[in-house]
Amino acid sequence: MKVLVPVKRVIDANIKVRVKADNSGVETANVKMAMNPFCEIAVEEAVRMKEAGTVEEVIAVTAGPSQCQESLRTALAMGADRAIMIETDEVLEPLGVAKLLKAVVDNEGPGMVIMGKQAIDGDNNQTGQMLSALLGWSQGAFTSKIEVAGDSVNIVREVDAGLQSLTLKMPAVVTVDLRLNEPRYASLPNIMKAKKKPMDTTTPADLGVDITPRVNVISVGEPPAREAGVIVPDVATLVDKLRNEAKVIS
Amino acid sequence: MSILVVAEHDNETLASATYNAVAAASQLSGDIEILVAGSGTSGVAEAAAKIPGVAKVLNADSAEYANDIAENTAPLLVQLAPNYSHVLAPATTFGKNVMPRASALLDVQQISEITAIESDDTFVRPIYAGNAMATVQSTDSVKMITVRMTAFEAVAEDGGSASVEAIAGTGDAGLASFVSQEVSKSDRPELTTARIVISGGRGMKSGENFPLIESVADKLNAAVGASRAAVDAGYVSNDFQVGQTGKVVAPDLYIAVGISGAIQHLAGMKDSKVIVAINNDEEAPIFQVADYGLVADLFDAIPALDAELG
Ligand SMILES: Cc1cc2nc3c(=O)[nH]c(=O)nc-3n(C[C@H](O)[C@H](O)[C@H](O)COP(=O)(O)OP(=O)(O)OC[C@H]3O[C@@H](n4cnc5c(N)ncnc54)[C@H](O)[C@@H]3O)c2cc1C
Numbered sequence: 001m002k003v004l005v006p007v008k009r010v011i012d013a014n015i016k017v018r019v020k021a022d023n024s025g026v027e028t029a030n031v032k033m034a035m036n037p038f039c040e041i042a043v044e045e046a047v048r049m050k051e052a053g054t055v056e057e058v059i060a061v062t063a064g065p066s067q068c069q070e071s072l073r074t075a076l077a078m079g080a081d082r083a084i085m086i087e088t089d090e091v092l093e094p095l096g097v098a099k100l101l102k103a104v105v106d107n108e109g110p111g112m113v114i115m116g117k118q119a120i121d122g123d124n125n126q127t128g129q130m131l132s133a134l135l136g137w138s139q140g141a142f143t144s145k146i147e148v149a150g151d152s153v154n155i156v157r158e159v160d161a162g163l164q165s166l167t168l169k170m171p172a173v174v175t176v177d178l179r180l181n182e183p184r185y186a187s188l189p190n191i192m193k194a195k196k197k198p199m200d201t202t203t204p205a206d207l208g209v210d211i212t213p214r215v216n217v218i219s220v221g222e223p224p225a226r227e228a229g230v231i232v233p234d235v236a237t238l239v240d241k242l243r244n245e246a247k248v249i250s
Numbered sequence: 251m252s253i254l255v256v257a258e259h260d261n262e263t264l265a266s267a268t269y270n271a272v273a274a275a276s277q278l279s280g281d282i283e284i285l286v287a288g289s290g291t292s293g294v295a296e297a298a299a300k301i302p303g304v305a306k307v308l309n310a311d312s313a314e315y316a317n318d319i320a321e322n323t324a325p326l327l328v329q330l331a332p333n334y335s336h337v338l339a340p341a342t343t344f345g346k347n348v349m350p351r352a353s354a355l356l357d358v359q360q361i362s363e364i365t366a367i368e369s370d371d372t373f374v375r376p377i378y379a380g381n382a383m384a385t386v387q388s389t390d391s392v393k394m395i396t397v398r399m400t401a402f403e404a405v406a407e408d409g410g411s412a413s414v415e416a417i418a419g420t421g422d423a424g425l426a427s428f429v430s431q432e433v434s435k436s437d438r439p440e441l442t443t444a445r446i447v448i449s450g451g452r453g454m455k456s457g458e459n460f461p462l463i464e465s466v467a468d469k470l471n472a473a474v475g476a477s478r479a480a481v482d483a484g485y486v487s488n489d490f491q492v493g494q495t496g497k498v499v500a501p502d503l504y505i506a507v508g509i510s511g512a513i514q515h516l517a518g519m520k521d522s523k524v525i526v527a528i529n530n531d532e533e534a535p536i537f538q539v540a541d542y543g544l545v546a547d548l549f550d551a552i553p554a555l556d557a558e559l560g
Contacts, residue, residue: 011378013513013514016381016513017378017381017382019381019382026377026378026381026382038495093359094350094359094360095353095354095357095358095359095360096359098354117495118495120378120379120494120514121377121378122377123362123363123376123377123378123379123494124360124362125346125350125362125363126350126353126360126362127350128350129320129346129347129348129349129350129351129354130350130351130353130354131354132351133324133350133351133352133353133354133355134354134355137425138321138425138426139320139321139347139351139425139426140426141320141343141346141347142343142346142347144488154429157343158343158488158489159343159344159431159489160342160343160344160442160489160497161260161431161433161434161489162431162432162433162434162487162488162489163431163432163487163488164317164428164430164431164432165428165429165430165431165432166319166426166427166428166429167426167427167429168425168426169424169425169426177488177495178478178482178495179481179482179488213359214358214359214388214389214390215359215361215386215387215388215389216386216387216389217384217385217386218372218385218386218387219384219385220377220382220383220384220385221382221383221385222382222383223376223380223381223382223383223520226520226525226539226541227541229525229537229539229540229541229542229543230541230542230543231532231537231542231543231544231545232542232543232544234544234546234554235544235546235551235554235555235558236558238526238542238544238555239555239558239559241542242503242524242526242542246503246524246541246542248446248502248503248523248524249446249470249503249559
């Protein structure tokens with residue numbers, strides 16, 4: 001079985017983003033970028049499945065401007081076998097990305113797609129579910145456990161109430177949550193090797209996909225700021241303030 | 251045209267998040283209808299019909315909807331959506347699972363987790379863990395939307411008397427089957443609706459120390475939450491996690507104990523009315539959002555707080 005792993009390049013999770021002065025978006029110039037943490041977990045899972053012999057080939061794919069190749073190289077260094085770069089400078093929305101990925105699935109015929117449950121920039125949490133819908137496949141969203149068993153896959157999902165176990169018919173799209181695994185760091189030799197692994201480049205037009213945005217971003221602003229607080233000297237003062245000043249406890 | 255709110259429930263009770271989604275719907279123009287899709291849900295449909303301002307409840311009661319399998323519920327939404335201007339669901343793991351699936355089948359770009367409504371087609375939503383707020387306008391004919399519950403105050407539960415109309419099921423898609431659900435049982439208030447939340451982080455050092463904050467929680471009738479680090483370390487289960495990728499809470503009082511205040515944690519609690527931070531590192535970023543900070547060892551401060559509360 002082949003596994004397709006879509007990955008996204010985002011602002012590094014440790015960076016506190018700044019809103020641009022003209023309210024058109026957030027500052028991305030000279031900001032550290034990295035692979036979306038959930039995508040790293042997806043790559044790790046696919047590579048582990050290959051190491052365990054359940055999977056023959058791991059294909060990483062991304063869509064975006066040419067710099068997004070960096071994330072593909074990271075995936076290759078972690079153990080993916082080859083990569084597909086869908087190059088575009090257009091604004092991409094989850095629905096458009098799902099359509100692009102569907103076209104890649106149609107070409108490649110993977111038995112499973114493993115991807116992050118959300119990207120930490122747009123926080124949309126949509127693309128995997130959308131891809132699954134467009135393919136008419138089963139969907140395992142927010143998983144913390146994946147076990148392939150013949151022509152089905154047993155998953156555990158992190159839901160608000162606790163944990164839900166499902167059996168999905170293959171082929172399936174599975175989106176991963178934080179506790180599925182801990183991604184490895186790519187070693188230097190593997191980073192070097194990754195440079196020689198194959199990377200195909202295509203475009204939305206080549207794939208025959210219309211990615212025209214459906215949503216107009218009117219503005220991007222700062223969230224409401226909190227007023228500065230005070231440091232209290234001891235527990236007794238804290239309780240007094242909560243009772244008599246903030247009046248949030250009785 | 252009318253607005254459809256997709257109810258969240260466990261086949262027995264209507265989830266509180268549904269009332270927040272109805273609150274958001276009431277800011278749009280049009281009648282509000284509620285869809286209750288489940289199995290053995292007549293009680294839930296009745297509860298939905300009692301919400302003031304609701305014009306009609308659609309009850310799709312059929313075995314394939316028993317466990318919120320998105321592959322089964324999405325076709326029902328696809329069938330209904332063209333009759334509505336908007337379809338709203340709570341931005342919980344329920345709504346986040348099924349809504350994008352239905353949206354893609356409708357060829358609609360969903361708007362996720364809105365926190366404000368500017369007009370019938372323009373909405374505000376947090377991006378980058380809430381460090382920026384985007385105002386976005388949808389050009390799709392049906393607006394598919396998930397609603398952040400903390401941003402819309404729940405509507406009243408009683409006072410209405412909408413009609414309930416039974417609608418047929420769309421059948422089992424045969425793609426996914428339910429195996430089991432592990433639900434954490436607790437007598438404490440629900441994390442996302444509690445008036446007071448006390449959360450523990452890595453500073454708690456072990457799950458065995460959580461009873462320290464549980465005892466305080468019981469005195470304050472508070473819910474207990476946790477940081478990702480505390481969940482990853484196995485101190486508590488995943489449903490306790492507050493943050494960008496866990497639950498979003500906005501209680502009257504949030505007490506962060508042994509939590510450093512990473513961006514991803516703040517994303518889930520910084521809209522709380524009053525924030526208290528207890529941490530022994532005065533440089534911890536949590537103090538920047540705290541109304542009241544106590545620089546102390548939690549293993550002294552929490553027992554002292556417990557005693558002070560009597
Ligand atoms: C993609 C992504 C998503 C994430 N999503 C979430 C999320 O949803 N929610 C979330 O919480 N995190 C999330 N995180 C993780 C986040 O970045 C932090 O790692 C995490 O919040 C840290 O948890 P913590 O504050 O408990 O631990 P730490 O950062 O280790 O902080 C522990 C704190 O306890 C204090 N402490 C230690 N001992 C004591 C003592 N005896 N008395 C008092 N104080 C003490 C320390 O001073 C320190 O400030 C996410 C990260 C990523 C990359």
